[in-house]
Amino acid sequence: MNAPTAAAHLLPAIHLRDVPPALIDALQSRFGTQCSTAQAVREQHGRDEGSLQAPPPSAVVFAESTQDVADAVKLASQYDVPVIAYGAGSSLEGHLLAVQGGISIDVSRMNRVLSVNAEDLTVTVQPGITRKQLNDAIKDTGLFFPIDPGADASIGGMSATRASGTNAVRYGTMRENVLALQVVTASGEVIHTGTRAKKSSAGYDLTRLLVGSEGTLGIMTEITVRLYPLPEAVSAAICSFPSIEAAVHTVIQTIQLGVPIARVELIDHHTVRMVNAHSKLTLREEPMLLMEFHGSPAGVKEQAETVQDIASEFGGQAFEWASTPEERTRLWTARHNAYFAAVQSRPGCRAISTDTCVPISRLADCLLESVDEVEASGIPYFLVGHVGDGNFHFGYLIDPDNADERTRAEQLNHQLVARALSMGGTCTGEHGVGIHKMGFLLDETGAGAVNMMRAIKRALDPKNILNPGKIFAM
Numbered sequence: 001m002n003a004p005t006a007a008a009h010l011l012p013a014i015h016l017r018d019v020p021p022a023l024i025d026a027l028q029s030r031f032g033t034q035c036s037t038a039q040a041v042r043e044q045h046g047r048d049e050g051s052l053q054a055p056p057p058s059a060v061v062f063a064e065s066t067q068d069v070a071d072a073v074k075l076a077s078q079y080d081v082p083v084i085a086y087g088a089g090s091s092l093e094g095h096l097l098a099v100q101g102g103i104s105i106d107v108s109r110m111n112r113v114l115s116v117n118a119e120d121l122t123v124t125v126q127p128g129i130t131r132k133q134l135n136d137a138i139k140d141t142g143l144f145f146p147i148d149p150g151a152d153a154s155i156g157g158m159s160a161t162r163a164s165g166t167n168a169v170r171y172g173t174m175r176e177n178v179l180a181l182q183v184v185t186a187s188g189e190v191i192h193t194g195t196r197a198k199k200s201s202a203g204y205d206l207t208r209l210l211v212g213s214e215g216t217l218g219i220m221t222e223i224t225v226r227l228y229p230l231p232e233a234v235s236a237a238i239c240s241f242p243s244i245e246a247a248v249h250t251v252i253q254t255i256q257l258g259v260p261i262a263r264v265e266l267i268d269h270h271t272v273r274m275v276n277a278h279s280k281l282t283l284r285e286e287p288m289l290l291m292e293f294h295g296s297p298a299g300v301k302e303q304a305e306t307v308q309d310i311a312s313e314f315g316g317q318a319f320e321w322a323s324t325p326e327e328r329t330r331l332w333t334a335r336h337n338a339y340f341a342a343v344q345s346r347p348g349c350r351a352i353s354t355d356t357c358v359p360i361s362r363l364a365d366c367l368l369e370s371v372d373e374v375e376a377s378g379i380p381y382f383l384v385g386h387v388g389d390g391n392f393h394f395g396y397l398i399d400p401d402n403a404d405e406r407t408r409a410e411q412l413n414h415q416l417v418a419r420a421l422s423m424g425g426t427c428t429g430e431h432g433v434g435i436h437k438m439g440f441l442l443d444e445t446g447a448g449a450v451n452m453m454r455a456i457k458r459a460l461d462p463k464n465i466l467n468p469g470k471i472f473a474m
Contacts, residue, residue: 015100016055016100016101017080017081017082017100017101017102018081018101019058019059019079019081019101019102019103020079020081022079023075023076023078023079023081023103024037024058024059026075027059027061027072027075027103030071030072030075031061031062031068031072034061034062034063034064034068035059035060035061035062036059036060036062037058037059037060039056041060042056042057042058042059042060042104043056044089045057045060045084045086045089045096045104045106046096046097046098046104047089047096047097048089048090048091048092048093048094048095048096048097049089049090049091049092049151050091050092050093050094050353050434050436051350051351051352051398051400052094052097052435052436053097054094054097054098054099055098055101056098057084057098057101057102057103057104058098058101058102058103059103059104060086060103060104060105060106061103061104061105061106062106062108062109063105063106063107063109063110064109064110065110065221066182066184066190066221066222069105069107069184069219069221070184070188070189070190071188072103072105073105073184073185073186073187073188073219073465074187074188076102076103076465077186077187077188077463077465080463080465081101081102081103081465082098082100082101082102082103082464082465082466082467082468083102083103083104083105083219083465083466083467084096084098084102084103084104084105084215084467085104085105085107085127085156085160085215085219085220085467086104086105086106086107086108087106087107087108087127087128087153087154087156087157087160088108088130088151088152088153088154088157090151090152090153090157091157091161091431091432091434092353092355092431092434092436093428093431093432093433093434093435093436093437094434094435094436094470095160095161095214095215095432095434095435095467095470097435097469099435099468099469099470100468100469102465102468105219107126107127107128107154107156107219107221108128108154109128110126110127110128110129110221111126111128111129111130111133111154112125112126112129113125113129113134113137113138114126114222116138116141117196118141118142118143118227120196121143121226121227121228121229122179122196122224122225122226122227123138123143123145123224123225123227124180124222124223124224125155125222125223125224125225126156126221126222126223127154127155127156127157127159127219127220127221127222127223128154128155128156129154129155130152130153130154130155131145131147131148131149131152131153131154131155131158132152134155138227141227142229142230143227143228143229143230144227144228144230145177145225145226145227145228146167146170146171146177146228147163147164147165147167147168147171147173147174147177148165148166148167149163149164149165149166149430150165150166150335150336150339151336155223155225156220156223158174159174159178159181159210159211159220159223160211160212160213160214160215160220160432161174161212161214161430161431161432162174162175162211162212162430162432163430164386164389164391164429164430165386165430166263166265166332166335166386167262167263168386168388168389168391168430169255169261169262169263169264169386169388169389170260170261170262170263170294170388171228171262173430174211174212174225175208175211175212176226177225177226178194178207178211178223178224178225179194179195179196179197179207179224179225179226180192180193180194180195180196180207180223180224181193181194181206181207181210181211181220181222181223181224182220182221182222182223183210183218183219183220183221184218184219184221185218185460185461186217186218186460186461186462186463186465186466190221191206191218193206193207193210194206194207194224196224209456212432213471214432214433214434214467214470214471215466215467215470216457216461216466216467216468216470216471217456217457217460217461217466218460218466219466231262231294231295231300232295232296232297233293233294233295233296233297233299233300234262234292234293234294234300234328235292235293235300235301235304235321235322235323236263236290236291236292236293236321236322236323236327236328236331236332237290237291237292237293237304237307237308237319237320237321237322238283238288238289238290238291238318238319238320238322238331239288239289239291239308239311239316239317239318239319239320240283240284240286240287240288240316240317240318241286241287241288241289241311241314241315241316241317242286242287242315243287243315244266244268244287244367244368244371244383245364245368246287246314246315246316247266247287247288247289247314247316247387248266248363248364248367248387249314249364250289250307250310250311250313250314250316251264251266251289251360251363251387251388252360252361252363252364253310253313254306254307254310254388255360255388256360257306257310259303259306259307260294260295260303261291261292261293261303261307261388262292262293262294263290263291263292263386263388264289264290264291264292264386264387264388265289265290265291265335265384265385265386265387266287266288266289266383266384266385266387266392267287267288267289267290267335267338267383267384268287268371268382268383268384269285269286269287269288270380270381270382270383271338271341271342271382271383271384272284272285272286272287272288273285274338274341274342274344274345274382275334275335275337275338275341277341277344277345278334278337278340278341278344278345279330279333279334279337279341281330281334283334284318289311289316289387290331290332290335291304291307292328292332293307304321335384338382338384339351339353339382339395341382342382342395342397343397345380345397346380346397348399348400349380349397349398349399349400350397350398350400351382351395351396351397351398352395352396352398352406352409352410352413353393353394353395353396353431354393354394354395354396354413354416354417355391355392355393355428355429355430355431356391356392356416356417356419356420356425356426356427356428356429357389357390357391357392357420357425357426357428357429357430358390358420358423358424358425358426359390359423359424359425360389360390362390362423362424362425363387363390363392365423366392366416366419366420366423366425367383367385367392369419370394370412370415370416370419371383373412373415373416374394374396374412377408377409377412378408379396379397379398379405379408379409379412380396380397381394381395381396381397382394382395382397383395386429386430389429390425390429391429391430392429394412394413394416396409396412396413417437417440417443418443421440421443421444426444427440427441427443427444428440433470433471433472434470434471435469435470438470438471438472438473441471441472442472450472453471453472454472454474457474458474
């Protein structure tokens with residue numbers, strides 16, 4: 001396995017396309033106050049939570065309907081100007097950056113639940129609704145939407161990046177949970193893919209093609225997703241371990257035994273310390289697993305006892321339960337705030353994040369070798385992982401003005417991704433490719449597969465106006 005062949009941390013060459021005043025005039029004529037060219041608004045829509053930067057878009061259109069999106073795309077297509085869909089802005093790999101200029105289409109106002117089909121366990125929503133808003137809206141149905149990437153991301157953004165998160169070990173990712181889409185194409189046409197049926201053999205699976213395409217093939221305006229019954233019983237637990245290796249082997253054995261655990265998150269001792277300071281907790285500052293069990297009261301009890309026995313074999317101790325909703329919320333809020341806790345631990349820093357995923361059998365090897373490398377580098381870091389499915393995240397905390405630190409952090413990122421690929425893993429488990437992982441995609445899939453992706457992109461977006469400069473270079 002060779003090291004990655006491209007400097008994946010570098011922005012592609014920025015070649016801004018001309019945005020003619022006639023297009024801005026046309027957008028303002030069509031959308032009125034829904035179209036903004038204010039500097040502050042443009043800058044907000046020209047960055048995400050990652051560390052890369054680029055010039056902001058020339059204008060922002062706040063879409064309120066599918067027709068708004070279609071009209072904005074049609075106008076942009078007339079002038080060959082890029083369009084970039086914007087949801088909650090929580091992506092990490094430069095997905096939102098206007099590297100070729102253009103306009104941003106903000107769909108956050110498209111945040112309605114369109115229909116709930118409780119009997120079929122499905123719901124159809126607009127793309128701007130966030131996962132928390134969705135679950136609040138359906139809480140009286142006895143159902144919930146389980147995909148939880150941590151941030152309160154929009155369903156559109158989660159679909160576009162094929163997100164997963166803490167519950168993926170039990171409920172799968174967005175790939176398994178998106179059933180149907182309404183999409184605006186590069187020409188401004190509105191198409192529908194998929195149905196509410198559980199399965200289909202009708203033609204190409206366009207829904208799966210679009211889920212994970214990062215806004216480069218179409219802009220989603222309606223999304224139908226699976227729902228699940230709220231579990232009868234839920235119990236959460238934490239357990240501390242003498243080493244990361246012991247914690248990971250506990251997870252591996254739990255998965256290999258077929259225990260249907262709903263969540264299992266790894267936090268290393270550095271991150272526990274940061275979380276304690278940020279969330280005012282008193283967790284043991286050792287490698288820790290946060291676990292959650294769903295099912296009947298008897299089933300949850302059996303699952304938890306099995307995992308507790310496994311953990312004790314690997315030196316797990318301080319096994320603590322959180323059975324009330326308040327206690328569980330406190331623990332999972334602390335976990336979800338780990339990124340912000342880490343960033344606040346070094347004022348003024350930026351985090352260069354990774355999200356590789358490996359087969360569960362290679363998880364311990366990949367993690368331990370990567371920990372040794374980052375410890376030797378001297379770069380402050382945090383480590384969290386959705387380790388039940390082999391997915392983990394390092395965050396390298398760098399001074400953005402220190403070129404040496406950035407270089408060292410990116411080298412660590414390169415080494416980690418190369419290691420994951422050599423072990424049969426992937427360069428990105430859930431964040432997506434965006435800009436930051438473009439070079440690694442070629443290493444993972446090979447030139448032939450990337451050329452096939454390019455051919456699909458050219459066929460569906462011949463003017464290359466849908467979020468250009470992302471996933472691969474044209």
